Amino acid sequence: xxxxxxxxxxxxxxxxxxxxxxxxxxxxxxxxxxxxxxxxxxxxxxxxxxxxxxxxxxxxxxxxxxxxxxxxxxxxxxxxxxxxxxxxxxxxxxxxxxxxxxxxxxxxxxxxxxxxxxxxxxxxxxxxxxxxxxxxxxxxxxxxxxxxxxxxxxxxxxxxxxxxxxxxxxxxxxxxxxxxxxxxxxxxxxxxxxxxxxxxxxxxxxxxxxxxxxxxxxxxxxxxxxxxxxxxxxxxxxxxxxxxxxxxxxxxxxxxxxxxxxxxxxxxxxxxxxxxxxxxxxxxxxxxxxxxxxxxxxxxxxxxxxxxxxxxxxxxxxxxxxxxxxxxxxxxxxxxxxxxxxxxxxxxxxxxxxxxxxxxxxxxxxxxxxxxxxxxxxxxxxxxxxxxxxxxxxxxxxxxxxxxxxxxxxxxxxxxxxxxxxxxxxxxxxxxxxxxxxxxxxxxxxxxxxxxxxxxxxxxxxxxxxxxxxxxxxxxxxxxxxxxx
Amino acid sequence: xxxxxxxxxxxxxxxxxxxxxxxxxxxxxxxxxxxxxxxxxxxxxxxxxxxxxxxxxxxxxxxxxxxxxxxxxxxxxxxxxxxxxxxxxxxxxxx
Numbered sequence: 096x097x098x099x100x101x102x103x104x105x106x107x108x109x110x111x112x113x114x115x116x117x118x119x120x121x122x123x124x125x126x127x128x129x130x131x132x133x134x135x136x137x138x139x140x141x142x143x144x145x146x147x148x149x150x151x152x153x154x155x156x157x158x159x160x161x162x163x164x165x166x167x168x169x170x171x172x173x174x175x176x177x178x179x180x181x182x183x184x185x186x187x188x189x190x191x192x193x194x195x196x197x198x199x200x201x202x203x204x205x206x207x208x209x210x211x212x213x214x215x216x217x218x219x220x221x222x223x224x225x226x227x228x229x230x231x232x233x234x235x236x237x238x239x240x241x242x243x244x245x246x247x248x249x250x251x252x253x254x255x256x257x258x259x260x261x262x263x264x265x266x267x268x269x270x271x272x273x274x275x276x277x278x279x280x281x282x283x284x285x286x287x288x289x290x291x292x293x294x295x296x297x298x299x300x301x302x303x304x305x306x307x308x309x310x311x312x313x314x315x316x317x318x319x320x321x322x323x324x325x326x327x328x329x330x331x332x333x334x335x336x337x338x339x340x341x342x343x344x345x346x347x348x349x350x351x352x353x354x355x356x357x358x359x360x361x362x363x364x365x366x367x368x369x370x371x372x373x374x375x376x377x378x379x380x381x382x383x384x385x386x387x388x389x390x391x392x393x394x395x396x397x398x399x400x401x402x403x404x405x406x407x408x409x410x411x412x413x414x415x416x417x418x419x420x421x422x423x424x425x426x427x428x429x430x431x432x433x434x435x436x437x438x439x440x441x442x443x444x445x446x447x448x449x450x451x452x453x454x455x456x457x458x459x460x461x462x463x464x465x466x467x468x469x470x471x472x473x474x475x476x477x478x479x480x481x482x483x484x485x486x487x488x489x490x491x492x493x494x495x496x497x498x499x500x501x502x503x504x505x506x507x508x509x510x511x512x513x514x515x516x517x518x519x520x521x522x523x524x525x526x527x528x529x530x531x532x533x534x535x536x537x538x539x540x541x542x543x544x545x546x547x548x549x550x551x552x553x554x555x556x557x558x559x560x561x562x563x564x565x566x567x568x569x570x571x572x573x574x575x576x577x578x579x580x
Numbered sequence: 581x582x583x584x585x586x587x588x589x590x591x592x593x594x595x596x597x598x599x600x601x602x603x604x605x606x607x608x609x610x611x612x613x614x615x616x617x618x619x620x621x622x623x624x625x626x627x628x629x630x631x632x633x634x635x636x637x638x639x640x641x642x643x644x645x646x647x648x649x650x651x652x653x654x655x656x657x658x659x660x661x662x663x664x665x666x667x668x669x670x671x672x673x674x675x
Contacts, residue, residue, distance in 0.1 A: 160595060198654040291634040305633050334640040335633070402617045420595070423667055427660035433672050434595065442597040450596055454587070454606055455613060457594040471620050473630030478623065480631060511609055512616055529635025553635075 099124050100261040101576070102168040103566045104318040107264060111158050111169050118154035118169030122147050122213050125171045128263050129215065130580050136259040137235045141184055141215040145169065148149045157211065165551045166321050166345070168205050168211030173263035175254045176217040176362050178226055178309070179298035179506055180204055189299050190231040191419050191426045191444030201298025202333065203267060210325045217252030217486030222446045223416065224274055226250050227517040228508065231304030231448040236505055240577040241543055245502040248278030248517075251312070257281040258312045259302050260504045260579055265322055266312045271303050273402050273497075273521025275310045276533040280281055280497035280546025283577070285313045285563070288521075289323060290527035292337035303411035304335075305523045306404075311323045315573055316564040320344035323556060344477060347537040347557050348564040352385035355562065358392030358490030362520070368500040368518050374545040375496045378566060382425060382494065385565050392486045394491055396478040400523040403479070405515060406472035408457050408524070412449075419444060443486050453509060459460035480527045487552050497533040497546035520548055530556045534563040535572040544572075582610050 110116040116125035126144050131138050154169035164170070174180060177187050186192045208214075228236045229252025237252045239245040240260035246564055247256040252267025255278035258266050268275040270288035279286020287310045294309045301307060311322035324345065325438030329338040344346070350394035359379055364372060383389055412459030421427035428443045445453070453552065459468035486493060498576045508514045524531040529550050536547035547566065551559035567573060587607045591598045598606065652665055661668040 137585055156615070195658055198657065200652055213609075226640055279652060299661075331642065335635070335637065337637075396623065399620055399623060402620050404615055405613060406620075407655065414671070417595075421660055422669055425660070430670065435597075436597045436670050438592075438597040445596070450602070451606065451609060453594050454590055455610060458582070458586075458610065459588045461590060461593060470630060474625035474628040475620055475623055476631040479627050486639070510612075512612055519630055524629075528632070563655050574660035 103314045104264045106400040117201040118151040120153035135259045135422050137237050138218050138253045139216045147215050154211050164211035171213045171215050171264045172214050173218045173254050173266040175251050175259040175268045177300045183508050185526045188220040192232045202295035202330045218257050222449050225232040225448050227514050239502045248281035251278050254483050259284050269309050271306045273518040276497050276521050279533040281502040283544030285319045286534040287319050290530040294326050295333040295336045297332035301415040303408040315362040316567050320560050344560050352565045356490045357387045357389045358493040359389050360495030370539035371496050373446035373546050378536040378547045396482050397523040402521050403472040403475040404522045406468050409456030410459050410469050413453045425554050476526045483527045490552040493550045495548050497548035501543035503540045524550050532559050532563050
């Protein structure tokens with residue numbers, strides 16, 4: 096058969112069921128490829144080869160007995176290193192958690208283990224998920240498989256590069272302002288942020304609790320649908336998870352575009368890469384050709400989303416990251432008293448971007464500034480939600496670019512604000528809670544992938560998956576793959 | 581505009597021991613970011629309710645039923661310093 100690391104998860108499980116391949120053989124192919132090529136991509140912080148082989152052997156036995164656990168049994172996966180894994184280091188890309196070994200699994204890890212996946216390891220990220228390039232990892236720079244001199248995006252750059260580089264079949268990332276969708280676009284794969292509350296955050300190390308959401312990276316839309324179904328659903332361990340039925344997303348993928356109303360996002364083209372605009376316009380024509388009706392959509396307040404986000408997310412982060420005080424876990428630096436110990440621990444353990452956001456958030460919440468910054472941003476958040484609600488009275492999905500440009504070079508965006516602007520199209524859906532997905536929609540003239548961004552109604556992931564699938568099946572972008580060897 | 585003394589104050593609140601060079605760089609960068617954030621003031625929000633959470637929810641209740649908790653040794657396993665069954669920290673209260 097073809098190199099199994101090129102296959103999608105559903106192709107792999109087809110091969111497992113037919114006996115054309117076994118989970119152990121595929122796992123060995125992945126571990127071999129990681130050993131040979133991850134030195135170039137640097138997607139992984141920890142490779143859990145022992146656990147992977149044990150899980151694969153158990154999966155082999157289930158297929159031999161004719162009793163696989165479901166459509167992901169035996170599929171090799173990579174987890175962003177912000178998802179807690181019992182007995183396996185979980186660093187969040189930070190020195191402060193460099194040697195932290197969680198005593199529990201995140202709910203998504205538990206659910207996927209019950210679905211039979213093979214855990215290949217933990218992948219790199221911007222420290223505490225703060226960044227858009229994975230350059231803020233305390234440990235290593237991750238390369239984009241399409242051009243090793245460029246970033247994979249972030250903050251979930253490791254899990255995105257792992258899937259794009261065929262170093263994992265699927266992976267999980269987290270998205271607080273675009274951290275799944277933007278690296279999905281930069282790496283030429285599918286990346287999805289479910290509705291806030293759709294997936295349990297238990298065991299996800301918190302960055303901004305009202306925005307964080309876990310979601311899949313995949314080589315095609317069907318795989319993303321299968322992973323979402325496996326991880327979604329209410330969880331007593333996360334009081335913000337919502338008890339809404341989880342449909343069989345894969346079953347409705349093929350329903351096509353007929354009858355769907357597509358809202359074409361009107362956006363400010365200043366600073367946009369013309370290749371991205373061209374690709375998105377062409378993608379909308381494809382959707383029309385498939386039978387969708389289209390109409391222009393404006394989100395008048397969305398331009399202010401980024402500014403609101405850079406109050407709300409740092410404010411929540413400054414509170415969440417207060418727990419890293421060097422007392423119960425993580426790094427400790429010595430000090431003359433408790434406050435000195437805490438202050439030196441945090442100075443030594445956090446990188447520059449995390450310090451910047453803690454400072455920004457602490458300032459925004461501090462006495463005298465709370466109403467002007469945090470209060471104002473929360474009101475703008477309401478306006479953004481209203482914009483989406485108004486738009487979804489007339490359309491079923493909103494389509495636009497995932498990012499203003501394509502993957503940039505390592506070190507190219509030194510100015511924090513220039514980095515933040517990457518998330519201008521993705522942040523509004525985090526503030527409103529709506530689900531979003533990035534699906535490959537072409538390449539720049541320099542050969543770098545471009546992503547199409549689809550946003551849907553709250554808890555209606557089924558529709559954006561269906562539109563993404565119809566688009567994907569009508570195009571051939573997914574057949575073009577990076578060559579690493 | 582944020583002054584140097586503001587940065588020092590916020591760093592104390594945030595328990596971050598910053599070097600003199602870090603404080604100056606932070607002052608510049610925070611001013612740049614806050615200048616960008618000023619664009620929010622162009623929006624009229626006087627009669628707008630704030631949103632703190634994307635999904636409208638009220639208190640989520642559960643039964644107050646005892647369940648298993650983390651064994652002590654597992655809870656202490658990641659401690660930077662421990663003394664027997666305790667986390668050890670520098671002296672807080674003077675003699």
